[in-house]
Amino acid sequence: MIGTLLAGKGIFFLTLLLLGIGMAGIIVCENYMKKLICMNIMQVAVIFFFLCLGQKNGGTIPVALDSVINAADYINPLPHGLMLTAIVVSLGTTGVGLALLYRIKDRYGSIEERDIIRRGKDKQ
Amino acid sequence: MRKAIGIILICAALILPFVFFDVLPAIGDPASAPNSHVSDYYIEHTESIANSPNMVTAVIVDFRAFDTLLETTVMFLAGVCVMIILAGVFKTDKRIIEPRSKKMKKHKKGEPVFRGINKDVTITVLQPIILVYAIYVLFHGEVSLGGGFQAGALIGTVLLLDAMAIPDKRNFPDITKGTSAMVAGIGTFIYALAGILTLVGGGFFLEYEKFPWSVAAAEQHSIGILMVEIGVTLGVAGTIVTIMNAILEKVKFDK
Numbered sequence: 001m002i003g004t005l006l007a008g009k010g011i012f013f014l015t016l017l018l019l020g021i022g023m024a025g026i027i028v029c030e031n032y033m034k035k036l037i038c039m040n041i042m043q044v045a046v047i048f049f050f051l052c053l054g055q056k057n058g059g060t061i062p063v064a065l066d067s068v069i070n071a072a073d074y075i076n077p078l079p080h081g082l083m084l085t086a087i088v089v090s091l092g093t094t095g096v097g098l099a100l101l102y103r104i105k106d107r108y109g110s111i112e113e114r115d116i117i118r119r120g121k122d123k124q
Numbered sequence: 125m126r127k128a129i130g131i132i133l134i135c136a137a138l139i140l141p142f143v144f145f146d147v148l149p150a151i152g153d154p155a156s157a158p159n160s161h162v163s164d165y166y167i168e169h170t171e172s173i174a175n176s177p178n179m180v181t182a183v184i185v186d187f188r189a190f191d192t193l194l195e196t197t198v199m200f201l202a203g204v205c206v207m208i209i210l211a212g213v214f215k216t217d218k219r220i221i222e223p224r225s226k227k228m229k230k231h232k233k234g235e236p237v238f239r240g241i242n243k244d245v246t247i248t249v250l251q252p253i254i255l256v257y258a259i260y261v262l263f264h265g266e267v268s269l270g271g272g273f274q275a276g277a278l279i280g281t282v283l284l285l286d287a288m289a290i291p292d293k294r295n296f297p298d299i300t301k302g303t304s305a306m307v308a309g310i311g312t313f314i315y316a317l318a319g320i321l322t323l324v325g326g327g328f329f330l331e332y333e334k335f336p337w338s339v340a341a342a343e344q345h346s347i348g349i350l351m352v353e354i355g356v357t358l359g360v361a362g363t364i365v366t367i368m369n370a371i372l373e374k375v376k377f378d379k
Contacts, residue, residue, distance in 0.1 A: 008150035012141045020137030024130030056159060057152035062179035063268055064171050071167040072154040077179035078163045084184065085195045088273045088360055092202030095367035099209040102374060 011052050018045035032104065032111040036097045043090045047083045054079035175342035176266045176349055184271065185352045186345065189330040192352070193315055196359045200312045203363035207301055210370045247289050254282050262357050266346065272353035276360025283365050287372060301369035304362045311358025318351045 022045055025038030054076035060068060062077035101111055108116045141148060149156030166183050174182040184192050258278035261270035286296050319329040327334025332348030333341045 008152075009141065009145065009148055011151055012148055013138060016137040016140055017134070020134035023137070024133045027133065028126050028130040052151055053149065053156075053158040054163075055152050056154045059154070061269070062167070064177040064179065071164045074167050074179065076159050076163045077166055077170075077183050079158070080180045081183040081188065082191075084180065084271070084273055085192060088277065089195055089198055089202075091277075092199045092363060092367075095206050095363075095371075096202050096209070098371060099206040099367075102371065103209055 012049070015045050015049045015052065018042075018048065030113040032101055032113065036094065036101065039097070040090065040094060043086070047086060050079040050083050050086075173345070174349070175345040178266060178268060178270070180269075181266050181271045181349065181353075184273075185349050185356075186332065189319075189352065192356065193319070193330070196312050196315055196356055199359055199363045200308045203305055203308050203366035206367045207305055207370045210374060243289055244293065247285060248295060251282050251286065251295060254278055254285075258282070258357075262353060263350070265353055266349050272356030273360055275353070276357040277364070279357065279361040280364030280368075283361070284368050287368060299365055299369065301366050301373065304365035304369060306362075308359050308362025308366060311355045311360075311362055314355030314358065315352050318348055318355070322348075 019042055022038045022040075022042030025041065026035050029035050029038060056072065056075050059073055059075035062074050062080065064074075068074065104116065105111050108119050110116060110119075149158060153159070166187060167179060170176055170179045170182040174186040176182040176186065255278075258275045261278065262272065262275035265271035265275065283296060283299070286294055318332075321336060322331050322334045323329060325334035325336040330348075332345045335344045335347065337344075339347075
């Protein structure tokens with residue numbers, strides 16, 4: 001009973017645990033660099049979730065072979081295609097985030113949230 | 125307080141599968157909703173319509189070419205955005221990064237030390253191999269596993285390795301961030317050009333059968349896919365190098 005349950009839907013718990021860790025990290029961490037890392041963890045969780053949906057029992061990789069004709073024998077190529085572009089775009093968003101961190105460090109001298117709030121109050 | 129919110133969020137995320145337990149499809153079920161509707165059409169028609177045995181490539185650059193066009197544009201815009209954010213004069217002298225070898229303490233005699241890898245030689249040997257693999261992945265991506273995004277990431281990796289492993293010694297000519305952003309823009313333009321050429325031939329945007337030269341429809345799909353993949357490769361590699369250059373420009377390595 002529990003074996004089939006875990007085999008069928010157990011992976012969703014792990015992906016959602018990853019998503020929860022990422023979201024909790026964004027809220028709890030006070031260092032902006034750590035927040036960026038947690039954002040990446042969240043993206044990975046979403047990518048895993050989509051890749052899980054494309055899986056088929058006994059399916060082969062989505063490259064057409066002459067010997068395999070039935071569509072049920074290939075795993076679903078659609079989530080792979082979507083997540084491939086999502087991975088590359090996440091690289092771009094991470095780059096923009098790092099550039100913004102650079103600017104914050106240059107303006108406030110720190111990327112700790114407490115220091116930034118304190119200095120923002122001092123300047124007023 | 126904040127920690128409590130974090131723990132509550134993790135618990136909520138763990139409870140969510142129980143709430144939606146009937147809605148979530150079982151993993152590996154060929155008849156589940158994500159595996160049944162449009163993906164069967166993609167699997168059955170990739171070879172007959174797109175002339176590309178690799179279904180992922182066919183889905184990305186043929187059936188869903190619009191998505192990929194805009195995603196390449198997003199990459200290009202991200203590179204330009206990083207360049208603009210980091211443009212301007214600010215104090216670079218304060219931000220000196222010491223190479224790691226200086227910080228590490230001398231090890232005692234007899235202890236195993238993993239500093240024996242010769243970076244000069246290893247990287248020089250590795251780079252051409254990665255480049256050859258990138259070209260293979262690019263031109264073979266339509267037939268077997270691979271594609272434009274992977275090839276672009278590999279080429280970007282080579283240049284990144286070159287710039288970051290040994291800052292003093294460069295195997296490749298120094299590419300400025302302006303040049304690399306231009307390369308990314310050219311890549312995005314090549315992608316759009318494929319669409320414009322099909323418009324010239326009298327078809328819809330990115331309808332590969334209507335290229336203005338007369339070859340068989342299957343070959344026209346191959347030409348279109350290859351053209352788009354070259355564009356994507358240039359776009360991704362250019363963006364990675366742009367982000368790297370824009371950030372490295374503000375860092376001063378201590379000799």
